[in-house]
Amino acid sequence: MTLNMAMKPMVKKTLFIREREKGLIRVGELTPDRAVEIEDEDGFIQQLLQRMDGTQTIHQISDELQSYDIPVTEGELTELISELDSIGLLDNPASDAYGSFSSTELERYKANLNYFTSFSSLSNSPWEIQRGLNQAKITVIGVGTLGSGVLFNLAGLGVDSVRIVDFDRVELSNLNRQLLYNEEDIGRRKIDAAKDFIRRFHSRMELECIPGEISSAEDAENAIADSDLVVLSADQPHFLLERWVNQACVKHGIPFIGGGVNAAEGQLYTVVPGKTGCLDCNYLLLSRQDEDYLQFLQSYVSSGFKMPSTAIAPNYMLLTGMLCGEAVRMIARTNPVQSEGKVVSIHFETFRTEIKMDFSSPSPDCPTCGHGNGKEPIFRFFRDLEVSDNK
Structure with missing residues (x-):
């Protein structure tokens, strides 16, 4: 970026600086x-x-250095500051975003802002990253096991505009993992209990609640x-909703x-329309790579088998954290979104992560x-499933 002489650069307060040896400075030891x-x-x-x-x-720094007879021109100084910025050492507290926060907000988001210094620069301050989160409009479909944790995280991040969609009610068996709710909420609609929680926890959030099933x-x-x-954190009706x-x-x-979670493994994925493939691209790839995949889906649906919940709160917290971290990267555009166009899994017992599927390149044969034309057997199966679901 071209530096303005009126800019007030600041060495990031999260950086520890020491003289490792004479003539050598080490920055960021921690x-x-x-x-x-x-x-x-x-x-x-x-x-x-x-x-x-x-x-x-x-400009003031330049004048001060000149007064100490340190021979450096303004051009040399701005070039050096640009280099220090390029290696991630500087922030710009005079950015417009900084002035948009009240002292209360700066205190509330202090740890967020400190974290965002890991990715900020003179042209993209941590306050701008935080403001981007504040102004984002996010829809969460389902506020059950995964969605309730997502909503909790979005509130902590400072997202001010969230829409939730859910039809379910709080049950006693939810409370081992859906920590947004409590015993007094049993029998209530989840969207109502969630709204009460948000009113107490992050009153500034405008929480729009849509009751009903998609x-x-x-x-x-x-x-x-x-x-x-959009965060999709529900799975019913299975296959159709997503x-x-x-x-x-x-x-x-x-x-x-x-x-979502499947016993000891969690998975997440991100679809960016116009950039990555979509879920139908993924289904198409799966059906082409594994000749048994369609038969598996058919037998699973026809069996009527319903997988009981195997979720515990610690596992879902891991997955929720990964998902909301991706949301931050998506909104703030700080680092690459790791699950963009990919199905990423985490094994809860080993913490091993791997890419299960890569649909980053859109398939020209995808009907979505x-x-x-959607005539592949996998899509005929989904159409038949939708007809059956509507009966």
Whole structure:
């Protein structure tokens, strides 16, 4: 970026700086993967870092250095500051975003802001990252096991506009893992209990509650309208719900993240319409790579088997944390979204993660995001399943 001489650069307060040996400065000792070493034989860098405390403009720093007979031109100074910024050492407290927060908000989001310094720069301050989260509009479909944890995390992150969609009521058996609710909520609609929790925890959040079940792609379209991001954290009706949400999000160009738990393994994925493939691309790949896949789906559905919940709170917290971390990366655009166009799994006993499927490249034969006609057996199966579900 081109530096403005009126800018007030500040060395990030999360960085520990020490002179490792004479003429060598080490910055970021407490975060080894981000630590850098800078040669400083004449001590000039040390003096410059001390002056960049967010109270002086670059022009003032230049004048002060000149008064100490330190021979550096404004051009050389701005070039050096740009280099220090490029290796992640500087923030800009004079950004417009900083002034948009009250003292109460700055205190509430203090740890968030400290974390965001890991990715910030003079052109993208932590306050801008936080403001982006505050202004995001996120729809969470399902506030059961995964969704209740997602809502809790979004509130902590400071997201101010959230829509939740759910039809279910709180049951005693939910309380081992759905920690948004308590014993007094048993029998209540989850959306009502969730609204009460948010009112007490993050009163600034505008929580829109939509009661009911999504039963079609049209329902999904209505649910996600005007969203910046959708989190799919429900799975009923099985196979159909995620396809309806997928179709709606692709149609309207809204990215979405989904996930779930299967015994000792959790999975999550991210679809970015126009960039990655979609869930139907993934189904198409699965059916082509595994000749037994369609037969498995058919036998699973025809058996009437219903997998009982095997979820415990610690496992879901791991998955929820991964999912909401991806949401932050998606909104803040700080680091790559690890599950973008991929199904990523985590094994809860070993903490091993792996990519189960890669649908990052859209399939031209996909009937949803490509030009396919949907005549493949896998899609005929889904159409028959939808007809059966509507009976």
